[in-house]
Amino acid sequence: MEMGLKKTLKYYILGESLKEIEANRILDKISKKKSLSDREKRFLELYNHKTEEAPKDHMYLSKNTTCERVRTLIDSGKSVICDLHDRDGKIGLPIIDIDNTHTDDDCTILMKGNETYKLQDRFLYNLIYIQKSNKYSLQEQGEYYEKINHDND
Numbered sequence: 414m415e416m417g418l419k420k421t422l423k424y425y426i427l428g429e430s431l432k433e434i435e436a437n438r439i440l441d442k443i444s445k446k447k448s449l450s451d452r453e454k455r456f457l458e459l460y461n462h463k464t465e466e467a468p469k470d471h472m473y474l475s476k477n478t479t480c481e482r483v484r485t486l487i488d489s490g491k492s493v494i495c496d497l498h499d500r501d502g503k504i505g506l507p508i509i510d511i512d513n514t515h516t517d518d519d520c521t522i523l524m525k526g527n528e529t530y531k532l533q534d535r536f537l538y539n540l541i542y543i544q545k546s547n548k549y550s551l552q553e554q555g556e557y558y559e560k561i562n563h564d565n566d
Contacts, residue, residue, distance in 0.1 A: 436460055468542040473554055479538040480513035480520045483551065486540070487511070492548040493540070495524055504530065508551065522551075 439453050449457075471482055486493050493508045506524040513520035519531040532538065537554035 432460065468544075468549075470542055471540040474538045474540065476520055476532045476534045476536070476538070477513065477515055479532060479540070479551070480511050482540055483508060483511050483522075484513075486549055494548055494550050495522060495530060496550045496552050497530060498553065499530065504528070 435456060439449065439457060442449065442453070471478075474482065483493055487508065487510070495504045495506050495508050497504055504524070506526060506528055508522055508524055510523040511520065512523070513532075518534045522530045522532060524530065536556055539552045539554050541550045541552060542548075543550055
């Protein structure tokens with residue numbers, strides 16, 4: 414009874430996860446040189462197994478957040494393709510670098526072939542992961558309009 418109460422207190426008051434509580438219980442058992450059950454051995458195998466976080470899509474991003482995410486992806490070795498549209502249609506070039514000053518209204522993307530494109534504050538952007546090519550695609554979500562109240566007085 415006392416063990417269940419301690420576990421409940423740790424979970425609710427100390428914010429320890431149930432996974433951490435169980436791992437600590439098993440480690441205490443190991444330190445006391447007691448044998449582990451098959452379930453406890455399996456738990457430790459799964460607990461120690463690190464999985465790589467699955468790539469995810471980033472939606473409705475502002476200019477600054479988009480620049481930060483693209484920078485992070487490029488720095489971690491991921492490929493990001495600029496699928497934004499200009500006057501000639503979809504660009505489709507890999508992004509090499511991104512330059513952003515938070516106080517400016519736009520941010521410059523440098524792409525393969527010395528092409529550049531400016532992200533603007535008034536647009537929202539998406540970074541979509543494409544599994545087939547193992548790349549991210551930078552796309553427009555749409556233009557952002559802020560409603561301005563006005564009186565006809």
